[in-house]
Amino acid sequence: MPFNPDDIVYWRYGPFRLNATLAYTWLVMALLVVGSWLATRRLEPTLRPGPWQNFLEALVEVIRRQIREVTRQDPDRYLWFVGTLFLFIALADLLAPVPGYHPPTASLSTTTALALCVFVAVPWFGIREVGLKNYLRQYLEPHPLMLPFNVIGEFSRTLALAVRLYGNLMSGAVIGAVLITLVPFFFPVVMQLLGLLTGFIQAYIFAVLALVYIASASAAQRERLARLRSEESS
Amino acid sequence: MQVDWLTVAAQIVNFLILAALLKRFLYRPIVTTMAARQHYIDQQLQEARHLKAQAERLIAAYRRRLEDLEAERRHLIDQARREAETERQALLEKARIEVEEKRRQWREDLAREQADLLRDLKLLLAEQLVELGRRAFRDLAGRSLEEGIVEAFLERLAALPEDQRHLLARARDPEWTVATALPLEDSLRRRIESRLKRINPRAQVRFEQREELILGIALEADGRLWQWNLAAYLDELESRLRQTLARGES
Numbered sequence: 001m002p003f004n005p006d007d008i009v010y011w012r013y014g015p016f017r018l019n020a021t022l023a024y025t026w027l028v029m030a031l032l033v034v035g036s037w038l039a040t041r042r043l044e045p046t047l048r049p050g051p052w053q054n055f056l057e058a059l060v061e062v063i064r065r066q067i068r069e070v071t072r073q074d075p076d077r078y079l080w081f082v083g084t085l086f087l088f089i090a091l092a093d094l095l096a097p098v099p100g101y102h103p104p105t106a107s108l109s110t111t112t113a114l115a116l117c118v119f120v121a122v123p124w125f126g127i128r129e130v131g132l133k134n135y136l137r138q139y140l141e142p143h144p145l146m147l148p149f150n151v152i153g154e155f156s157r158t159l160a161l162a163v164r165l166y167g168n169l170m171s172g173a174v175i176g177a178v179l180i181t182l183v184p185f186f187f188p189v190v191m192q193l194l195g196l197l198t199g200f201i202q203a204y205i206f207a208v209l210a211l212v213y214i215a216s217a218s219a220a221q222r223e224r225l226a227r228l229r230s231e232e233s234s
Numbered sequence: 235m236q237v238d239w240l241t242v243a244a245q246i247v248n249f250l251i252l253a254a255l256l257k258r259f260l261y262r263p264i265v266t267t268m269a270a271r272q273h274y275i276d277q278q279l280q281e282a283r284h285l286k287a288q289a290e291r292l293i294a295a296y297r298r299r300l301e302d303l304e305a306e307r308r309h310l311i312d313q314a315r316r317e318a319e320t321e322r323q324a325l326l327e328k329a330r331i332e333v334e335e336k337r338r339q340w341r342e343d344l345a346r347e348q349a350d351l352l353r354d355l356k357l358l359l360a361e362q363l364v365e366l367g368r369r370a371f372r373d374l375a376g377r378s379l380e381e382g383i384v385e386a387f388l389e390r391l392a393a394l395p396e397d398q399r400h401l402l403a404r405a406r407d408p409e410w411t412v413a414t415a416l417p418l419e420d421s422l423r424r425r426i427e428s429r430l431k432r433i434n435p436r437a438q439v440r441f442e443q444r445e446e447l448i449l450g451i452a453l454e455a456d457g458r459l460w461q462w463n464l465a466a467y468l469d470e471l472e473s474r475l476r477q478t479l480a481r482g483e484s
Binding site for chain 2: 004006015016017019021022025026029032033036037040043044046047049053056057060061064076079080081083084085087088104107108109110112113114116117
C-alpha cells in the first residue's frame with residue numbers, strides 16, 4: 001500500500017501531532033500565498049503586464065472561464081473556492097518529484113477534509129443564493145413528509161462526491177505503487193512524469209466535480225425560488 | 235490507511251485559510267486589475283471610435299473644402315482666362331486704333347509736308363518766274379515787271395465789263411486798296427490812281443504790298459476783290475505737281 005504521510009510525525013504535543021501532511025500542506029500554502037503576494041504586489045492595469053502578472057492573469061482567467069462554461073453563472077462567486085481547490089491540489093501534486101517531498105494529497109485525511117469542505121460548501125452557496133429560510137424550505141418540498149428523503153438525498157450526494165474525490169486522488173497513488181512493485185528499477189522516473197499528469201488531471205477533476213455539485217445545487221435553488229415567486233405573484 | 239480526524243480538522247482550517255489568503259492576494263487583485271484593464275481598453279476603444287468618427291468627419295469636411303477650393307480655383311482660372319481674353323481683345327483693338335491713328339497722322343503729316351513742299355515750290359517757282367519775267371520784260375521791252383503788271387492791270391481795267399465798271403463807279407466806300415506782291419514805283423502808283431479816279435472820282439487809293447499775291451495785282455473796293463495774277467497758272471501747276479508727287483508716293 002502507498003505510503004501515508006500522516007504516519008510521519010515530526011513533533012508531538014499531547015494528542016496533537018505535526019505530521020508530514022500538515023507540514024507540506026503549509027509549504028504548499030506558503031508557496032501559493034507568497035507567490036501570489038509577490039506577483040500581485042504591484043499590479044497595474046497597463047496594456048503590457050509583466051511575465052508573472054501575465055501568467056497569473058492567464059491562470060485565473062482559465063479558471064474563471066472553466067467556471068463560466070460549467071455553471072453558466074457569474075464565475076467570481078465560486079472563484080475563490082473552486083480556484084483554491086484546483087491550485088492547492090495541482091501544486092501539491094506538481095511538487096511530487098521533489099526529493100523528500102510528500103504530497104499532502106496522498107493522505108486520506110486531506111481528501112476527506114476537502115470533501116467535507118465541498119459538503120459544507122454546497123448548502124452554504126445555496127443559502128447565500130436564496131437565503132436561509134428559502135433554503136431550509138426546500139427540505140419540506142413538495143410535502144413535509146418528504147423531509148427525511150430530502151435530507152438523505154443531500155447527504156448521499158455529498159458522500160458520493162467525497163468518495164469520488166478520494167477515489168480520484170487515491171487511484172494515481174495506488175497505480176504507481178502497484179507498478180513500482182512490478183517494475184522496480186527504471187519505472188519510477190516514468191511514474192514521476194505520469195504523476196505530474198495525473199496530479200494535474202486529479203486537481204482538474206476534483207475542482208470541476210465540486211463546482212458541478214455546488215453550481216447545480218444553487219441553480220436548482222434559484223429555479224425553485226423563481227418558480228415559488230412566480231406562483232406567489234400569480 | 236487511516237483517517238486522522240485531527241489532521242482532517244487541521245486541513246479544513248488550512249484550506250479555509252488558504253482560500254481566504256488567495257482571495258485576498260490573488261483573485262481579487264487579478265480580477266480587479268483585469269476589470270480595470272478591460273475598462274481601460276473599452277475606454278480607449280470608445281475614445282478611438284470617437285476619434286475615428288471625428289477624423290472621418292474632418293476628412294469629409296476637408297474633402298468637401300478641397301472640392302470647393304478646386305471648384306473655386308477652376309472658376310477663378312476661367313474668369314482670369316475670360317478677363318485675359320477680354321483684355322487681349324481690348325489691347326488689340328487699342329493697338330489697332332493706335333496704328334490707325336498713327337497711319338492717319340502719318341498721312342496727314344505727309345499731306346502737310348506735301349502741301350508745304352508744294353507751297354515752297356510754288357513760292358520758289360513764282361519767285362523764279364517773277365525774276366525770269368522781270369528779266370525778260372526788262373531785256374525785251376525795257377520795262378520792269380512791275381510796269382508790265384501795271385500795264386496789264388490797266389488794260390484789264392479798261393476792258394472791264396460794263397456791269398463791273400458800274401459797280402466800281404457806284405462804290406459807297408471810297409477807300410480802295412491796290413495790293414501787289416512787289417513794291418510799286420510812285421509813277422506807276424500815280425497812273426493806277428488816276429485811272430481808278432477816272433472810273434470813280436471819289437476813290438481814295440491806298441497801296442499795299444502782299445507777298446502771297448506772288449505776281450500780279452489785286453483791287454479791293456467796296457468789299458469786292460478783283461485780281462489778276464499768276465495764281466491761276468500756279469494753281470494748275472500745283473495740281474500737276476500734286477499728281478506727280480502722289481504717283482511717286484504710290
